[in-house]
Amino acid sequence: MNQTKAMFLAVFVLVVTSGAAFASNKAENSAANNDFNPGDVIIHHVLDNHEIHIGNFHIPLPIILWDNSNGGLVGPFSSHHLADGANYKGYVMSHEKIYFAGTSNELVRDAEGHILAPKPLDFSITKSVVGVFVTAILLLVIFGAVAKGYKKREGQAPKGIQSAMEPLIVFVRDEIAKPSIGAKYERFLPFLLTVFFFIWIANLLGLIPFIGGFNVTGNIAVALVLALLTFIITAASGNKDYWMHILWTPGVPWWLKVPIPLMFIIEFIGFLSKPIVLMLRLFANITAGHIIILAFVSLIFIFNNLYGSAGGFGVSVVSVVFSIFMFCIELLVAFLQAYVFTLLSALYFGSAVEEHAHENH
Amino acid sequence: MELLTILLEGLAHMGAGIGAGIAVIGAGLGIGRIGGSALESMARQPEVSGDIRANMIVAAALVEGAAFFGIIVCLLIALG
Amino acid sequence: MELLTPSIGLVFWMSLAFLIVLFILRKFAWSGILKALKDREDFIERSLKSAEEAKAQMSTLKAENEELLAEARSERESILREAKEMRDKILADAKMSATEEGNRLISAARGEIEKEKNQALSDIKRQVGEISLEIAELVIRKELSDKGAQEALVAEHLSKAQIN
Numbered sequence: 001m002n003q004t005k006a007m008f009l010a011v012f013v014l015v016v017t018s019g020a021a022f023a024s025n026k027a028e029n030s031a032a033n034n035d036f037n038p039g040d041v042i043i044h045h046v047l048d049n050h051e052i053h054i055g056n057f058h059i060p061l062p063i064i065l066w067d068n069s070n071g072g073l074v075g076p077f078s079s080h081h082l083a084d085g086a087n088y089k090g091y092v093m094s095h096e097k098i099y100f101a102g103t104s105n106e107l108v109r110d111a112e113g114h115i116l117a118p119k120p121l122d123f124s125i126t127k128s129v130v131g132v133f134v135t136a137i138l139l140l141v142i143f144g145a146v147a148k149g150y151k152k153r154e155g156q157a158p159k160g161i162q163s164a165m166e167p168l169i170v171f172v173r174d175e176i177a178k179p180s181i182g183a184k185y186e187r188f189l190p191f192l193l194t195v196f197f198f199i200w201i202a203n204l205l206g207l208i209p210f211i212g213g214f215n216v217t218g219n220i221a222v223a224l225v226l227a228l229l230t231f232i233i234t235a236a237s238g239n240k241d242y243w244m245h246i247l248w249t250p251g252v253p254w255w256l257k258v259p260i261p262l263m264f265i266i267e268f269i270g271f272l273s274k275p276i277v278l279m280l281r282l283f284a285n286i287t288a289g290h291i292i293i294l295a296f297v298s299l300i301f302i303f304n305n306l307y308g309s310a311g312g313f314g315v316s317v318v319s320v321v322f323s324i325f326m327f328c329i330e331l332l333v334a335f336l337q338a339y340v341f342t343l344l345s346a347l348y349f350g351s352a353v354e355e356h357a358h359e360n361h
Numbered sequence: 362m363e364l365l366t367i368l369l370e371g372l373a374h375m376g377a378g379i380g381a382g383i384a385v386i387g388a389g390l391g392i393g394r395i396g397g398s399a400l401e402s403m404a405r406q407p408e409v410s411g412d413i414r415a416n417m418i419v420a421a422a423l424v425e426g427a428a429f430f431g432i433i434v435c436l437l438i439a440l441g
Numbered sequence: 442m443e444l445l446t447p448s449i450g451l452v453f454w455m456s457l458a459f460l461i462v463l464f465i466l467r468k469f470a471w472s473g474i475l476k477a478l479k480d481r482e483d484f485i486e487r488s489l490k491s492a493e494e495a496k497a498q499m500s501t502l503k504a505e506n507e508e509l510l511a512e513a514r515s516e517r518e519s520i521l522r523e524a525k526e527m528r529d530k531i532l533a534d535a536k537m538s539a540t541e542e543g544n545r546l547i548s549a550a551r552g553e554i555e556k557e558k559n560q561a562l563s564d565i566k567r568q569v570g571e572i573s574l575e576i577a578e579l580v581i582r583k584e585l586s587d588k589g590a591q592e593a594l595v596a597e598h599l600s601k602a603q604i605n
Contacts, residue, residue, distance in 0.1 A: 132454060
């Protein structure tokens, strides 16, 4: 009971102070145009960035570009060279996008304000890339230690981080892989375990305040890679029955297949839409969670602008309480999304390797 | 002409908002039904509640995915 | 719109990082962890099975023991019973032989006594006869001195003998 209380208190203090840090961070912006735009702030946070903001500190990150017209690889150079629209080696950054501007500081725009300047491929180590690397290193460290523990205490009871991770590993194996895939589950287990823990740790990383507000799994590129891997593995391990089911679905009337291959079209859309939905679900869930928390925090500043500091202070109590609530929900969602992604991947693998008994169709 | 553009843009935003709302209503109804039925079946057969919970989460995730499709389309309208 | 456009850089780095992590963990972590888990589960299962077997063995052993015990008990009982019977028999035999011996002794004693008595009686008879003979001699000697009385007596007897 005391522990729960202490935990709640800690979360409360964290959220209040993170709100304060957020406020100080935004104070300059507000002072500049005296107009707080919550939409911009939220989108700015959710999107990727070439810097990490911790309070008022800006940590520049390396920029790496691939520009065919400029002899391939450019960089790496620090992103502070491009701060505030500065031109460095002919490159200019506008809204976190890097363009080749040549010698001029101004970007060529068309009548509606769209930038026409050429865009090199941006392979920079952005905030989300750092998040991915941090997650990867955490995974390696944690499971390196766990694997070492199993080697050192062979045949003995688990200890330390080993006993923290063992139930989750067993959970993925016994609750996700075994019932969804069936007898051939062992082939897919390394991927499922890696995906599960990658998503979970990345989700948790996104919930920690003060470290720059990572939004790793809430970035569509990360979700895309994970879903694409699931898709590739499903397609690669699909057996004859699986492809047969898509190409020439058994057990349906022939006129659904000839002359218009209606069943094939439907099955093929399903085949393609599965990974897309997998990607969207993860991305949208995590992004939505971030947006909601940020919206609650933003309420303070909206009311501050509308009714002065008293209004902001009054709303802050409600906002902080709701933020804490959302943080707790997000902790659950962080696990749940990792679970759902892994479970659905396992189900797709299961359908790919399943042996059908065609008589029963 | 300018007024028309603003009006159309406003209408697009409104459509996006309404669309997102409808998507959420659908998903809410669907997930609510799934949750309700799952609870009912768990009450009837508590011994298989583990299986039911796993299937409930899968079904809810599928419904949610469909809803996200709708919301993303609305987001594309609103932002694009 | 930007929210939904995956950036090529992040896709590249994410694929690279994830595949490296997957490869390393698959090679150095998951195989070992999963094997260790499986080994331990097998070990537990085996232990449980052997415990079950030991329990079954124990129960058969116990049943055997019980049987043995019951046997021993019944044997003891029979031995005891036999011993008791033997004792009773011996006692009875002893009693009988003692009685017989006693009877024999008694009868022997009785025979002896009879013999002694008979002897004594015959002695007494002989002595009585002798004494009576002496007396009779004396009497006769005295009687024969009186001749008249003798003749009277003979006459009397003769008369009686005639009657007979």
